[in-house]
Amino acid sequence: MxxxxxxxxxxxxxxxxxxxxxxxxxxxxxxxxxxxxxxxxxxxxxxxxxxxxxxxxxxxxxxxxxxxxxxxxxxxxxxxxxxxxxxxxxxxxxxxxxxxxxxxxxxxxxxxxxxxxxxxxxxxxxxxxxxxxxxxxxxxxxxxxxxxxxxxxxxxxxxxxxxxxxxxxxxxxxxxxxxxxxxxxxxxxxxxxxxxxxxxxxxxxxxxxxxxxxxxxxxxxxxxxxxxxxxxxxxxxxxxxxxxxxxxxxxxxxxxxGKYHVDGHRACGVSYEPAETRKLGKRCPKCGKELTIGVLHRVDELADRPDGPYPKDAIPFHKIIPLSEIITAAIGANQPFSKKVWEIYSKLQNVFGSEFAILLETPREELAKHVDETIADLIIRNRQGNITVRPGFDGVYGVPIFDPSKPPPEPEPDVVTRGPPKKQRSLTEFSKDSS
CATH class of the missing domain: 3.20.20.140 (Metal-dependent hydrolases)
Structure with a gap:
């Protein structure tokens, strides 16, 4: 099991x-x-x-x-x-x-x-x-x-x-x-x-x-x-x-x-890789305050090995972006809790059983039977690790870049508790309608 x-x-x-x-x-x-x-x-x-x-x-x-x-x-x-x-x-x-x-x-x-x-x-x-x-x-x-x-x-x-x-x-x-x-x-x-x-x-x-x-x-x-x-x-x-x-x-x-991957200063909207931060003396070039040193920089400070291949005997890991964000980008919605995103999410979940099954296992040809090819392609790109992310910093989430030809959206505020508006049906209700 x-x-x-x-x-x-x-x-x-x-x-x-x-x-x-x-x-x-x-x-x-x-x-x-x-x-x-x-x-x-x-x-x-x-x-x-x-x-x-x-x-x-x-x-x-x-x-x-x-x-x-x-x-x-x-x-x-x-x-x-x-x-x-x-x-x-x-x-x-x-x-x-x-x-x-x-x-x-x-x-x-x-x-x-x-x-x-x-x-x-x-x-x-x-x-x-x-x-x-x-x-x-x-x-x-x-x-x-x-x-x-x-x-x-x-x-x-x-x-x-x-x-x-x-x-x-x-x-x-x-x-x-x-x-x-x-x-x-x-x-x-x-x-x-x-x-x-x-x-x-x-x-x-x-x-x-x-x-x-x-x-x-x-x-x-x-x-x-x-x-x-x-x-x-x-x-x-x-x-x-x-x-x-x-x-x-x-x-x-x-x-x-993640919200703290690279260094930066949220108030000034600036972020930097570790090498750049060191050149700046760890201070924001706009206001002079200390930058919040992110996780990548901290790992660099404490690591005794260079960044290299993942150890073959280590426990594997899958790197994926949540399905709601994939659908949001594919259909051009503004938020993952929009009505249309929920309808598509619920349809896929009802057919394939769970989000993890969709993201990690379901073949593209099966996905394409139920959603348009843009969504199916993004799910496969996600599974293969072929979606880049503009790094998060100083409490600001990173932004997935699904289409490199378009400017990435501004990062959303961290409203972790928000879901679909009350006037819209819940995921459970959508699922009932789809079954």
């Missing part, structure tokens, strides 16, 4: 998240995407954990199920804000737990450190090392993964408040860190430039703040398990050992699509 797993998302109780997020909506839209295992997100929030307990069933495997059969794994994200080495540090870490009993214990110990009710991603004034020690005092089965490891502001390697190594961040607890999350602005090939990460698994997740398909599952992990053998313990072991019998691949967006 092949499993697409998006193991880092958020609930409606996290800031800047869709208020329509629920177990039901996540289950419905994950299935349409092709995701069959979701992280719950935010399990320590008092209201969200009530909803999780009311809507998810445990069976002792550590893989919970909703009433529709969608699988979930208990997860949350913790913000660690602290001082170390004479510098303020801000690092996000994802936690995974095997069962509600363990989550209750985590809630108890975190509740003694600070409030849990004000945000789904709570802030604690403890170091990364202290977080690992605290979690392991609860259960050795709790897994800690540095979130979006390279993001400037909140990544463990981030240029603004991160570290130069996992050892520096986690000290003697580094031995318990066996994976990092690459984040949207880096991909496995970039990470494998660091020999220090050779024994660290690279996982990819969406960090979605809504259930819309251009957010949920935009990055994911691909596993292979017999259904009866899928457990929390076996999945974590597959990640830890990078066992390709079970951990088959990751799904990535082009790292240029």
């Amino acid at each position: 092949r499993i697409f797993a998006d193991l880092h998302i958020h609930s409606r109780y996290s800031r800047a998240c869709s208020k329509d997020l629920s177990v039901a909506t996540l289950s419905t839209h994950a299935a349409k995407k092709g995701v069959s295992l979701l992280g719950t997100g935010d399990f320590q929030h008092p209201e969200w954990i009530k909803e999780l307990k009311a809507n998810l069933t445990e069976d002792g495997t550590g893989i919970l199920k909703s009433s529709s059969g969608m699988r979930f794994m208990l997860s949350t994200e913790i913000a660690n804000f602290f001082s170390q080495g004479g510098k303020g540090r801000r690092v996000h870490n994802v936690l995974y737990a095997p069962d509600f009993e363990t989550v209750d214990q985590i809630i108890d110990v975190l509740g003694k450190k600070g409030r849990l009710d004000y945000d789904g991603r709570p802030i604690f004034g403890m170091s990364c090392l202290e977080l690992v020690e605290l979690m392991r005092s609860v259960s050795e089965k709790i897994t800690i993964v540095p979130a979006h490891a390279w993001t400037p502001w909140f990544g463990v390697f981030g240029s603004m408040s991160g570290f130069d190594s996992l050892q520096e961040a986690f000290g003697d607890q580094t031995k318990h860190i066996f994976a990092i999350e690459t984040g949207l602005s880096s991909d496995p090939q970039m990470n494998r430039r660091l020999s220090a990460l050779d024994n660290i698994a690279l996982i990819s997740n969406s960090d979605a703040h809504s259930y819309w398909p251009w957010r949920l599952g935009r990055e994911a992990n691909v596993f292979e398990f017999d259904e009866e053998r899928l457990t929390y313990d076996r999945l974590m072991e597959a990640i830890r050992t990078q066992n390709q019998d079970h951990f088959k691949a990751t799904v990535e967006v082009d790292p240029s699509y």
Whole structure:
């Protein structure tokens, strides 16, 4: 059984998240995407954990199920804000737990450190090392993964408040860190430039703040398990050992699509590759302020290998742009949540089963039976990695360039929670009409 797993998302109780997020909506839209295992997100929030307990069933495997059969794994994200080495540090870490009993214990110990009710991603004034020690005092089965490891502001390697190594961040607890999350602005090939990460698994997740398909599952992990053998313990072991019998691949967006791939200054609208930034003394030539140093530059600083071929024995990855954006460009729509885009998306999903099936597997001739050739061609170009992206910088998403002969559109603001206007039918309604 092949499993697409998006193991880092958020609930409606996290800031800047869709208020329509629920177990039901996540289950419905994950299935349409092709995701069959979701992280719950935010399990320590008092209201969200009530909803999780009311809507998810445990069976002792550590893989919970909703009433529709969608699988979930208990997860949350913790913000660690602290001082170390004479510098303020801000690092996000994802936690995974095997069962509600363990989550209750985590809630108890975190509740003694600070409030849990004000945000789904709570802030604690403890170091990364202290977080690992605290979690392991609860259960050795709790897994800690540095979130979006390279993001400037909140990544463990981030240029603004991160570290130069996992050892520096986690000290003697580094031995318990066996994976990092690459984040949207880096991909496995970039990470494998660091020999220090050779024994660290690279996982990819969406960090979605809504259930819309251009957010949920935009990055994911691909596993292979017999259904009866899928457990929390076996999945974590597959990640830890990078066992390709079970951990088959990751799904990535082009790292240029991420909001922090190259250096830049959003207010002045300027962006630069690392070499240009160094010539500028890391300052914006328009206003003189410091540029936000992006992920590509940070990888360059820490890497001990040149950019080269991807290691043959490393876990493969697929680089794709969400289907909604492909359709939007093909038909000349302004937004991925327009009525026409949803109609085409729903038609394809209804025929082929899921977005991942469409993007990764369906032959062009089959696609062309249901959509015009422009869309079919773009889907194949996407699958082959033949779509370039104008790099994102300083919080601005990268812009896919589908037609090099035309100027690329201006990047859209990061409205992650927005979906189709209320007066338009939902994807579910379109699907019903198509069936």
